[in-house]
Amino acid sequence: MGLAVGRPAAGPRKPRNYVRRTATAHCTYPCLFVVLAPAHEPSEELREELKAQVVKFHGKTLRPEDLKFVNAFPKTRSAKIVRKVIRKSYLKEDPGDLSSIENPEAIDEIGKAK
Numbered sequence: 001m002g003l004a005v006g007r008p009a010a011g012p013r014k015p016r017n018y019v020r021r022t023a024t025a026h027c028t029y030p031c032l033f034v035v036l037a038p039a040h041e042p043s044e045e046l047r048e049e050l051k052a053q054v055v056k057f058h059g060k061t062l063r064p065e066d067l068k069f070v071n072a073f074p075k076t077r078s079a080k081i082v083r084k085v086i087r088k089s090y091l092k093e094d095p096g097d098l099s100s101i102e103n104p105e106a107i108d109e110i111g112k113a114k
Contacts, residue, residue, distance in 0.1 A: 030062055030063070030065060031064060031066040031067070031068070031090065032050070032054070032064040032066070033068050033069075033070050033110065033113065034067060034068070034069050034070070035069075035070055035071065035072060035073060036069060042069040047067050047069075050067055051063055051064055051067055068110075068113035069113065070106065070109050072103055072105075072106040073106060074086065074089075074101050074104070074106040074107045074110070075101070075102050075103060075106075076101065076102060077100065077102050079102075082101060084096075085098070085101065085107055086110055089108075089111045090110060090113075092111065095107065
């Protein structure tokens with residue numbers, strides 16, 4: 001089961017931080033990680049509303065199979081989101097060298113996200 005993280009190169013803009021899980025060689029299922037604004041609390045109602053927004057703006061084929069709430073994304077010292085680490089944490093694989101990560105606690109949270 002392979003994953004891809006990031007944006008496709010062509011076509012309409014997709015959500016910036018999504019993980020695509022490959023079930024077979026022919027179909028993929030997106031998994032979306034979301035950082036909420038402080039005024040919002042995670043809930044099943046909000047999860048379904050966000051999935052509906054993805055469908056509305058990007059089409060049914062990109063509807064996330066799963067949507068997980070996290071407090072932060074792992075970032076480098078220059079504030080770049082480390083998508084490879086998100087993907088590997090989600091798959092419970094070895095993320096490799098983490099010396100450039102500014103907030104390593106975010107990596108553990110992604111692995112435990114609900």
